[in-house]
Amino acid sequence: MDFRSSETLVGPRSEDILPASAxxxxxxxxxxxxxVGKTTLVGAVSEIRPLTTEETMTQASAGVDDLAGVERKTATTVAMDFGRISINDELVLYLFGTPGQQRFWFLWNGLFEGALGAVVLVDTRRLEVSFDVIGRLEERGVPFVVAVNSFPESPGFPIAELRAALDLPDEVPIVECDARRRDSGRDVLMALMRYLYSLTLTPERS
Ligand SMILES: Nc1nc2c(ncn2[C@@H]2O[C@H](COP(=O)(O)OP(=O)(O)OP(=O)(O)O)[C@@H](O)[C@H]2O)c(=O)[nH]1
Ligand SMILES: [Mg+2]
Structure with missing residues (x-):
């Protein structure tokens, strides 16, 4: 039997192998x-080929899923996205993107299990979809940063107004990003890491 072709197909790519130093x-x-761009963000920053669970949106979701602002969207996450990024030789982040549609939110409980922190991705055209998301994180005590995904049509919001609109405490970082860009997504994750680190220095908040 010739195994060469199957080795080529199933063998891990060198960039998929986690360095022993991690x-x-x-x-x-x-x-x-x-x-709001969750799957886009995970795909942009992941150094491994991301695992996605996107399904094509059909006519059945018309009137249920509000496509305002993302009219060209044809697929939606039904379970999770998964990716990985090495911050340095020793620290590796495993990224889990959640489904955005409320009918799949029951899956969040499992996805939050053991999470050190979260990124809340926000589209300023539809801030209201973020209220429940932030509420759920606060209920569970998961520390988070807010990343504003800059779609071209999104209205600019001074940070102070955005903080007030989302009712965020002063210490929660708000950063801007373009979820399609790897360097931008990486900056968001670095902001989260810095915030988590700051919480370890002020234990009464963590
Ligand atoms: N212009 C622009 N388009 C974006 C950006 N981020 C995402 N998109 C597009 O917006 C649409 C929605 O992105 P997704 O990544 O599927 O959003 P999601 O949050 O994973 O969506 P659900 O899983 O359905 O909740 C896609 O068509 C993306 O190509 C961005 O930063 N700028
Ligand atoms: Mg998605």
Whole structure:
């Protein structure tokens, strides 16, 4: 039997192999309302080929899923996205993107299990979809940063107004990003890491 062809098909790519120096793994969840760019962000920053569970949106979701602002969207996450990014030789982040549609939110409980922190992705055209998301994180005590995904049509919001609109405490970082860009997504994750680190220095908040 010739195994060469199957080895080529199933063998891991060199970039998929976790370096032996990676001593600490951290789980981070990417949350947000429907269509804010969660799958895009995980795909942009992941150094491994991301696992996605997207299904084609059909006519049955018309009137249920609000496509305002993301009219060209044709697929939606039904379970989770998964990706990985090495922050340095020793620290690796496992990224779990959540489904945005409320009918799949029951899956969040499992995805939050063991998560050190979260990124709340926000679209300023549809801030209201973020309220419940933030409420759920606060209920569960998961620390988070807010990342504003800049769609071209999104209205600009001064940070102070955004903080007030989302009713965020002063210490929660708000950063802007373009979920399609790897460097931008990486900056968001670094902001989360810095925030988590700051919480360890002020234990009464963590
Ligand atoms: N212009 C622009 N388009 C974006 C950006 N991020 C995502 N998109 C597009 O917006 C749409 C929604 O992105 P997704 O990544 O599927 O959003 P999601 O949050 O995973 O959506 P659900 O899983 O359905 O909740 C897709 O068509 C993306 O190509 C962005 O930063 N700028
Ligand atoms: Mg998605």
């Amino acid at each position: 001593a600490t793994a951290v789980k981070v969840v990417i949350v947000g309302g429907f269509g």
